[in-house]
Each structure stands twice: as structure tokens, then as C-alpha cells.
Amino acid sequence: MNTPVNSAPLFAALDAEAAAALRSSMVEVKAKKGAVIFEEGEPGDRLYVITTGKVTLGHKAKDGRETLLGVLGPGEMFGELSLFDPGTRTATAVALTDVKLLGLSSDSLRPWLTGRPEVSLKLLQALAQRLRRTEDAMADLVFSDVPGRVAKALLSLSDKFGVFKDGELFIEHDMTQEELAQLVGASRETVNKALAEFVNRGWMRVEQRSVTIVDLERIQRRSS
Numbered sequence: 001m002n003t004p005v006n007s008a009p010l011f012a013a014l015d016a017e018a019a020a021a022l023r024s025s026m027v028e029v030k031a032k033k034g035a036v037i038f039e040e041g042e043p044g045d046r047l048y049v050i051t052t053g054k055v056t057l058g059h060k061a062k063d064g065r066e067t068l069l070g071v072l073g074p075g076e077m078f079g080e081l082s083l084f085d086p087g088t089r090t091a092t093a094v095a096l097t098d099v100k101l102l103g104l105s106s107d108s109l110r111p112w113l114t115g116r117p118e119v120s121l122k123l124l125q126a127l128a129q130r131l132r133r134t135e136d137a138m139a140d141l142v143f144s145d146v147p148g149r150v151a152k153a154l155l156s157l158s159d160k161f162g163v164f165k166d167g168e169l170f171i172e173h174d175m176t177q178e179e180l181a182q183l184v185g186a187s188r189e190t191v192n193k194a195l196a197e198f199v200n201r202g203w204m205r206v207e208q209r210s211v212t213i214v215d216l217e218r219i220q221r222r223s224s
């Protein structure tokens with residue numbers, strides 16, 4: 001079965017039998033939209049793979065400003081950092097929609113890491129990809145303007161949540177405009193202005209908690 005969960009880094013290196021064995025040591029966790037799954041600063045000893053729904057990972061700066069580090073969907077993993085580097089959670093995880101997760105404790109994970117090096121390699125690859133994306137996002141904060149960052153964030157969301165319908169790209173991101181602004185790292189006003197400009201140019205439509213990209217080429221050009 002090729003469900004998004006089976007393609008998660010944790011399972012990707014395993015055959016069906018081993019993946020089923022690993023799944024049997026995981027516990028299902030359900031969270032309602034808006035529920036806090038864990039908070040930044042808490043000790044953590046469990047990683048999660050999303051089965052259904054979306055999760056935001058957020059960070060609060062000392063001055064109280066909140067930023068979103070990412071929005072994750074089915075098949076994606078979070079909460080692994082405090083397992084590999086024992087310590088406190090580096091971000092707060094919140095259910096953006098109702099979610100179902102599979103949780104794996106560090107005790108259950110360890111035998112898989114030592115007995116199946118291919119699992120460790122896949123997890124390292126996932127961490128390396130995240131590091132690249134974080135570095136990319138930091139460079140964008142310095143070198144790209146807000147409309148460019150908005151275009152880029154929407155394209156990144158479309159990779160996970162986008163669906164082509166009648167030649168248009170529909171992206172149900174489930175975020176409020178404030179959350180979208182936190183993801184882009186700009187004020188709500190500037191992000192709204194950028195979105196309004198894209199709409200005025202006929203490049204997209206903005207609906208509540210979703211956008212529809214009408215002219216993908218223009219958005220791609222604006223993002224680079």
C-alpha cells in the first residue's frame with residue numbers, strides 16, 4: 001500500500017512486513033483542530049508521523065512575536081529533534097485541522113536505528129533536507145521581498161497540499177491570514193498587500209483558508 005504514511009522517512013526504507021512491525025510499536029494520537037500537541041521548551045521523548053490532517057510548528061521569540069517554521073501534512077514527521085539530541089522541544093506543534101498521528105517513543109525507536117541502518121540513513125536524509133530548507137528560508141528573509149516570499153511559500157504549500165483542477169492549482173492551506181503572515185515572516189498587512197496585488201494581476205484567487213493559482217508561471221517567476 002502506498003499511503004503517504006508509508007512514504008514517511010521512518011518507513012520508506014522498510015519492506016511491508018518491517019513497516020507493519022514498526023507501526024505496531026506506534027500509538028495513535030488524535031488531536032482536534034487548534035489543540036496543542038506539545039509546546040516549545042517541554043521535554044520530549046516521542047516523534048510523530050502525521051496520518052491525516054495538518055500540523056503547524058511555531059516558535060515564539062523573546063519579544064513575543066510568533067513565527068511559523070512550517071506546516072506539515074500526511075506522511076511528514078516532527079518531534080524527532082529532541083529524540084536525537086535529548087533536550088527540550090524546539091518548537092510548538094499545533095493541530096491546524098483535526099489530525100491523526102502515529103507517535104513513537106525513543107525507547108521503541110532505538111532498536112530500529114541500531115538494527116536497521118537504512119532507517120537511520122532515511123532519517124538523516126530527512127533532517128538534511130529540512131536543514132537545507134531552513135537555510136533557504138533564512139536567505140530569503142534577507143534577500144527576497146515580501147511578495148517574493150509569499151509566492152515561494154504558496155508554491156511550497158502547493159507541493160504538499162496543491163491539487164490541479166481544470167488547469168488551476170487549488171491549495172487548501174487551512175491557515176488564517178495571520179498564520180500565513182507568520183509563515184512568510186512578515187506583517188499581516190504586507191502579506192495581504194502582496195496577495196491583493198497577485199489577485200489584481202489575475203494570477204490567483206484568494207479564498208478563506210485556501211488560494212487558487214490561476215497563472216502558475218507568473219507566480220513561479222515572482223518567487224525566484
Ligand code: CMP
Nearest residue numbers: 057069070078079080081082089090091
Ligand atoms: P522537536 O524539537 O522534538 O520538537 C519540535 C519539532 O519541530 C522539532 O523536533 C522538529 O521536528 C520540528 N522543527 C524544528 N525546527 C523546524 C524547522 N525549521 N522546520 C520544520 N520543522 C522544524
